[in-house]
Amino acid sequence: MLSRTASDLYWMSRYLERAENLARMLEVSYSLSLMPQDGRGNGLEELALPLLITGTLDEYLERHGPLHAERMLHFFALDANNPASIYCCLQAARTNAHAVRGRITADMWENINATWLEVRGIAEQGLGRYGISRFCEWAKERNHLFRGATFGTIMRGDPYRFIRLGTFIERADNTLRLLDARYEMLGEDIDENDGRPARSYYQWTALLRALSSFEAFAEIYRGSPNTRKVAELLLLRAEVPRSLRSCMDELNLMLASLPGENGRPAQRLAAELEARLRYTSINEVLDEGLHGWLTDFILLVRQLGQAIQTSYLEVA
Incomplete structure (x- = not known):
């Protein structure tokens, strides 16, 4: 197999897994931020967890200022200017998949292409209207479907x-x-x-x-x-x-x-x-x-x- 083809397949799956992992990370951070804080703060420590894990805290502070729940969730979910967002991971995965359409099955391609089209629609709708919990579940479900198509068809x-x-x-x-x-x-x-x-x-x-x-x-x-x-x-x-x-x-x-x-x-x-x-x-x-x-x-x-x-x- 050509190195370029192997690289596209490898990074396609890395970006898809990363998108799911980000969704899981956001979900746990968001749920922890809703806990009673016992006088320890307002939940922003928990919401900052994805920024610390991914090393994007400085970038966030430079672009958005002090931590704010809604801005932070958008930053990691649907921000097209943040390479570490779920939106950008799905875009990169789709780009890699398009480059190797001849090496993956039709079921795999249709799944990843549909996922990209759906996330663009969610971005237009806005996370506030769609809901963070619903979005995280959607991101995990789409990756489950891709893995199922991969395991069952390739x-x-x-x-x-x-x-x-x-x-x-x-x-x-x-x-x-x-x-x-x-x-x-x-x-x-x-x-x-x-x-x-x-x-x-x-x-x-x-x-x-x-x-x-x-x-x-x-x-x-x-x-x-x-x-x-x-x-x-x-x-x-x-x-x-x-x-x-x-x-x-x-x-x-x-x-x-x-x-x-x-x-x-x-x-x-x-x-x-x-x-x-x-x-x-x-x-x-x-x-x-x-x-x-x-x-x-x-x-x-x-x-x-x-x-x-x-x-x-x-x-x-």
């Missing part, structure tokens, strides 16, 4: 593998960043010593729901969510689809199945990261310090993305 060849690579490298990064941001907001001893068990429970539950892992948590663990349980679930449990371990298992599998010698650096790094997660316990993670461990692994996932880019996607 041949299991190299195009499929590069689509899966894009999906899981993006998902791994998002899971790490969401968990780190939630942990940093509350600190090491939030579960035991802050005196706000109801608030802690709601925030952990919101995070689990944002990653579609609440039901998995309820099935595996007893009692209320806390740092240890949630970190283990989202980092080390292979059976949870959005966990870091599950993403690395899939990345390792897809890279190992790609032909040729050029991909050995990416294949080796993916295998090392998968083995590290397979043989790491949650006690080791917490002993090292959760924030430090997450920060290190975010950098490792970025290195893996760069290795994939160098090995397969750069046009000679």
